[in-house]
Amino acid sequence: xxxxxxxxxxxxxxxxxxxxxxxxxxxxxxxxxxxxxxxxxxxxxxxxxxxxxxxxxxxxxxxxxxxxxxxxxxxxxxxxxxxxxxxxxxxxxxxxxxxxxxxxxxxxxxxxxxxxxxxxxxxxxxxxxxxxxxxxxxxxxxxxxxxxxxxxxxxxxxxxxxxxxxxxxxxxxxxxxxxxxxxxxxxxxxxxxxxxxxxxxxxxxxxxxxxxxxxxxxxxxxxxxxxxxxxxxxxxxxxxxxxxxxxxxxxxxxxxxxxxxxxxxxxxxxxxxxxxxxxxxxxxxxxxxxxxxxxxxxxxxxxxxxxxxxxx
Numbered sequence: 094x095x096x097x098x099x100x101x102x103x104x105x106x107x108x109x110x111x112x113x114x115x116x117x118x119x120x121x122x123x124x125x126x127x128x129x130x131x132x133x134x135x136x137x138x139x140x141x142x143x144x145x146x147x148x149x150x151x152x153x154x155x156x157x158x159x160x161x162x163x164x165x166x167x168x169x170x171x172x173x174x175x176x177x178x179x180x181x182x183x184x185x186x187x188x189x190x191x192x193x194x195x196x197x198x199x200x201x202x203x204x205x206x207x208x209x210x211x212x213x214x215x216x217x218x219x220x221x222x223x224x225x226x227x228x229x230x231x232x233x234x235x236x237x238x239x240x241x242x243x244x245x246x247x248x249x250x251x252x253x254x255x256x257x258x259x260x261x262x263x264x265x266x267x268x269x270x271x272x273x274x275x276x277x278x279x280x281x282x283x284x285x286x287x288x289x290x291x292x293x294x295x296x297x298x299x300x301x302x303x304x305x306x307x308x309x310x311x312x313x314x315x316x317x318x319x320x321x322x323x324x325x326x327x328x329x330x331x332x333x334x335x336x337x338x339x340x341x342x343x344x345x346x347x348x349x350x351x352x353x354x355x356x357x358x359x360x361x362x363x364x365x366x367x368x369x370x371x372x373x374x375x376x377x378x379x380x381x382x383x384x385x386x387x388x389x390x391x392x393x394x395x396x397x398x399x400x401x402x403x404x405x
Contacts, residue, residue: 126167141266164213171206352393
């Protein structure tokens with residue numbers, strides 16, 4: 094975010110104070126991978142694998158596919174830590190990360206990120222298929238470089254544009270099984286893509302002051318909280334509409350429709366509370382529920398898929 098733009102929105106850039114270095118541990122290497130985020134991605138990839146076949150996917154494909162996708166995702170997360178290390182030091186939420194505290198050398202983190210990324214892509218090329226490997230590589234570059242190094246600092250629409258990279262896991266799971274793309278995996282991508290803005294903007298509202306001090310042009314910083322709350326509400330409805338498409342095109346049945354309707358009612362309840370702005374705790378609560386929501390959407394997709402097979 095440029096100094097001129099910061100002045101226009103009334104924000105002063107705050108530089109992190111020097112931090113005394115200390116020894117790193119193996120837990121810090123794991124922290125660089127953002128394991129909780131990777132687990133959510135792998136669940137979505139696993140559902141994509143299951144939906145891609147009328148039977149159970151081959152165990153070898155599941156094991157090697159998830160391992161390769163997980164390693165690459167961990168590598169992308171580590172690159173994110175490297176690029177964002179100075180910003181992370183300015184924000185309370187991320188100030189204790191290994192590179193933000195300078196307890197781990199950047200060169201070591203870079204080697205770790207490269208090792209994970211190369212291992213993941215190589216494993217997919219070797220044991221899964223080339224399409225999944227190249228799509229995973231594209232997602233890695235999109236998140237680690239296009240989003241983290243450029244979009245995050247360039248535009249308040251960073252989450253909308255950059256969200257495509259994070260939406261790839263269910264598509265990667267699908268292509269790992271089938272070796273080809275189609276409308277169904279792209280629809281799974283669209284679900285995650287539509288969900289990402291209300292999910293992350295809720296957190297951005299809660300952490301607005303930290304993003305402002307760090308000079309990151311998140312939507313609440315550049316356009317204000319009221320505008321961002323409205324966007325959470327509107328994008329929430331877009332997410333609802335997109336999650337109904339699997340039923341509309343015959344990809345899923347009544348079990349999915351009932352389950353996703355219940356999830357959408359709760360999802361929009363929290364988005365409504367964010368939009369109203371009366372509860373200062375609503376944005377953070379909405380953020381945490383949205384994680385359970387997206388896992389629930391893919392969970393009922395999976396349940397519907399295997400329930401339908403059992404009935405047949």
